Amino acid sequence: MENRNHRFRQKKFLCIDRLLIRLATVAIIALLASQTLMISGETRKYLSLVDKLEGEQITSPATMYAADVPWPDPNKSMNTVNKVVARSMRTLRPGKDIVIRMINPPANADAIVTVNGETVGNFGKGKVEVKIYDGDYLEIDATNVKVPTQFIIDTRRDDIIFPVDGIMLEGRGTVISVGKVIFKR
Missing domain, CATH: 1.20.5 (Single alpha-helices involved in coiled-coils or other helix-helix interfaces)
Structure with missing residues (x-):
């Protein structure tokens, strides 16, 4: 068994x-x-x-950029301290200076540069120096210029990915979209 x-x-x-x-x-x-x-x-x-x-953001971190803080309404009464603080909020993050040159026609005050929808300068002297920050959106508004226009963007920096240094943009009576500013990290 x-x-x-x-x-x-x-x-x-x-x-x-x-x-x-x-x-x-x-x-x-x-x-x-x-x-x-x-x-x-x-x-x-x-x-x-x-x-x-990969490449998808799983959790959203808190935004710490000063550009995300809404600008106060200038029509409302503000004291001097609040005005200074509101205008200096953008200096909390590092910015870079670029030059946008108008080469055809040589100068025209009707063409303007906008950053995030705000006017920052015109081409009355033929060029505009702009302080840009990572994530800003650049446009050149040449709707009031009736002749074909050409612009060159001089970044003179290796730490800016976009816009590319020396890029030439052309248009005729339109808003020329330069694009979103991207810095190297």
């Missing part, structure tokens, strides 16, 4: 051993297959959660 139980246990353990070996073999083959599929960029974005979320 004991011999029969011993043989039954041996068969049971032998069956379990075979099952474990087969499961381990299947797991290793599946691992190799998935790693082989991860080599390709197209399949990796479907198999890897990290690649799915």
Whole structure:
């Protein structure tokens, strides 16, 4: 009787051993297959959660830029201290100076430069010096100029990705969108 139980246990353990070996073999083959599929960029974005979320902001950090603080209404009465504080809020983050030159026609006060929708200067002298910050949006409003216009943007810096130094923009009676300012980090 004991011999029969011993043989039954041996068969049971032998069956379990075979099952474990087969499961381990299947797991290793599946691992190799998935790693082989991860080599390709197209399949990796479907198999890897990290690649799915790469470039997407998961949590939104609190904005700490002074440009996100709304400007006070100048029509309302403000004391002198509040006016100075409100105008100096943009200096809390580092800015860069760029020059936008109007080369055709040489000078025209009807063309203006806007940063984030606010007028910062006109081309009465042929060029405008602008202090820009990371994330600002630059436009050149030449709607009042009836002849074709050309502008060159001089950043003279290696730490500004966009706008590109020396880029030439052309237009005729339109708003020329320079784009969003991007600094190197």
